[in-house]
Amino acid sequence: MNAKTCPHCRSAIPEHAPGGLCPACVLRDADEAAADSSAAPSLEEVAAAFPKLEIVRLIGSGGMGYVYQARQAELDRMVALKILSPALRNDPAFEERFAREARVLGKLQHPNIVTIYEHGESGGYFYLMMEFVDGVNLRQAMSAGRFSPEQALAIVPAICDALQSAHAQGVWHRDIKPENILLDKDGRVKIADFGIARILGDPDRNFTLTRTGGLLGSAAYMAPEQYEKPHSVDHRADIYSLGVVIYEMLTGELPLGRFPLPSQRATVNARIDEIVMRTLEKERELRQQSANEVKTDMCAAAMPAASSVQAKPSLGPTILSHAVLFALLATIFLVVLPGFAEVLRNMGVPRHSLPRIFLFQSVGGLLSVSGLLLFPLLFGIDVGLCFLVRKIGGRRGLRLWNAAFIVGMITIGVISCLAMYLPMKRTISMYGEDQSGRLLGQQKVEVKSDFVQFDFSHPDANSPGASIEVPLRTTNSWEPESGLSIRMMDHSELWVRVQVEHISGNSVRSLASVSRDRLTWEKLSITLDDNHKSKDAVFTNGAKLTVKVHKYGRPATSMTQPMTEEKQKMRSQTSSIQMQSKQNVDLLPTIRSKDSQSRNTPSEAMDAILKAARERNSRVFQNGFSKSFSASLNEHGHGLEDFGDFGKCTLISATNLDDTSAEVVVEASDGSKRRFTFPMILEDNEWKLNGVGFKP
Amino acid sequence: MPGSTFHPTRWTLVLRACGEGEAAKLALSDLCEAYYGPVVAFLRLDGRNEDAAREMAHAFFESVLESGVGTPDPQRGRFRSYLLGALKHFLSKQRDAALAEKRGGGAEHVPMLGETDTFPGLPMPGVLDDTLAFDREWALALIGRALATLEAEQIGREFVFSTLKPWLDGGADGSQAEAARTLGMSETAVKVAIHRLRSRFRELIRTEVAATVNDPEEVTGELRHLIAVASRG
16 A cells, blocks of 8 residues: 655555545645635734725635725725735736736726726735725625515616626626625625636636635536636626526525526516526527626516506507697687687677587597697688688588588598508618628618518528518607617628618608718619518629518507517527527617616717717827727737738728627728727716727 | 525535436436545455445445435535445444344344454554545545546646646656656746646645535535545554
8 A cells, every 4th residue: 555655745645546646745735725815814914015004804705815894094985905815926927917807807887896996916915906895795695585586686687787888898707606796785786806707717717617715606606618618708608607696596596407497486477487597508699698688688577567567658648648638629629619609600600500510510620630730720710611601501501511521520530540550651771781891782661560570691502691570669659769770790791780760741750870971882772572571682792681571560569568479489580590590680779778778878879989080080090009009909809910000090980789899990091991899888878989099 | 595505515416316317327426436436445444355345335325325324414514424424324234134134133133243353443453444544535536536627627738737747746756847848848837837737736626625515614624634634654
């Protein structure tokens, strides 16, 4: 047994020791590493290292270091001082990584993210100074008592907002777990330790799976790809972790092995099941593709009576407004009636025919719904006509006239009522363009439906092409509730922008349009086939566009109501098509976020950015992008290596792709155009392009 | 709230293995693989030859999963103690059953053990205490698993890993400069690589230990115990 002795500790190394390593040394090593980090620096030590701070107490420790509550006397505020574990210094690459990552994290600004005020090295400690959150973490909150589903789901939107904002800036959290979700005294949600995993992690592995002290706690919240292919982890790993947290909040358990649906453990509806299970999909392509999507789905699903609650407002105001109108007219009618009667009598109209005139004319007028506004006018004209008829045709003539009038009014009323509830007319224009921004096609489609599906076939016959469903929103008040701008991205070839115009009477209102004034537009007009069901269009590069209209002729309904089963089916069909084609089909967040967000939407923001850029015109890119800008972007993997020396260029357009990134087209001095994608940031409640020099 | 501190540990494996179906089978084979070494070592020291010990180990794992030794209770603490307790319990039952079979059963037997000089409880010079042996094998199995995980993580860098492996316990005699030459890397790069491997290895060891205790607080205690066991003798 004692074939070998360890040269260091003199203990025996068994023959079958794994790897021939000394077990005692290996274990001691692991123990010492932990001991290093378990000895938290005393308050005095920390105070000596940070002379400007009053260190109040140690509030937490973990694999990554220690957190102290401290007071920053100068600013009279409490801060949380995170001192990173001294053991990390042993990693030669740590210092550089720390500086780089902390800089990025310092830029994260969101009400639901713990703000990092400062970072650096002081008195031999690497530290992050951040917002002090007076409260508990979600783990503690959960231990104190199980959450009701309502409580649990109330926390989710804030977490989603925080994630969405960070993701927009290219920062993935990588370690979402209850310990990192803080709840302050007012119940506000703050996410801590954004991106810390990356600071601590080995860049080769991109993150640390289970840190010393973090133990398996983190592992259960990690997306499968975080183990399997850590190099290609993206924001969707956070969505998985969020799903685990939601599952745990609802059920009190972790989703391990074959786990029950949340509704089997908590009183939540099947739609919550569906959303949670989707976040927990092993394949990230099957998960929600953004935190916003989780939030929107959650918000919609959390309202059990949503169909009645939400459908009504669109119908309610209409009935209400009609009722008000009727009441108003009735009042006017009653007020002016005696006066009118007096006038008519003075004109020679016989007294006994007055009630009939009033009755017939008012009934006829009221029946005509569309004539409501014209009623006083019609009434006046009618009275005048009555007088004339009486003069010319006598009593008999007046009786005939009255009969003809009432029949006519009833007919008009019925027709108006029918017209009122017939589907609205809409025009959909579509533009296709290729990757270089050249417009390939444009088409106008007149449809009457609340649902349109567009299929785009691909020049490459093997590629299935993308598919997009377009819900059209309309209200009975004939006013667009939100802009409808749908863009679809086919990675390889075709860009299509859909513009929806709203037709009401003779006026055409453009709800959303994309201005590409510097590009040559190549028109391609398309008319739908006879039954308005579908039409193909072929673009100049061979891309084919098929427009299919589903649910043709269906009465207009408000899109604010949640998905009906039918739509859900359609949606799942669409998502399966998306899956097959592996293409991103993004509806602009203008549609998704309208209900839940009051801040400006990316498309509005883009308009503003574009406008601002135009005002400054070519100044914007006159000097090209600075080296530092290019470098800082490269660090975050936005692939702009060949951009730095691009030189002078003029901004042609800036468009958001989704709510996390924007695309900018620039023209170089030699006339060539280039297209770049930048992450977008939400800053001061406004979207901005990350780092793009919109400053002169 | 029950469940909030629930981690996927060895307990999970046992609980999962108690069920039926594919998951249970998988968990059983995982469990056997992980703790085969310590159990066999213990059984051998209990006076069996290699084959008998293996056979008994199989029977033992099966009985564990049939809950023949009481329902596993994650609140009980260290998984090592639980498994050893279960093993001893299993052996005494086996002994009882064997005796009962031989003698026809029914009669009450007064154990004569404890009086003889071959009683396992009496430490004999030169022979390891069976509990110590079990724990020592346990430590080796644990290190083995951590090492296997580490190796599995080094896909595409197998050669680098096998070259640098001797430094994992912090005390290889070979020169790092030589390793650098072999790998065609700079000596600094080798140092960095060794550092990374070692810190990851440490993490994995602690993860393995953590998987066998109920409370993260106990990790250090368990680790110290294993260090003590590994350093003895």
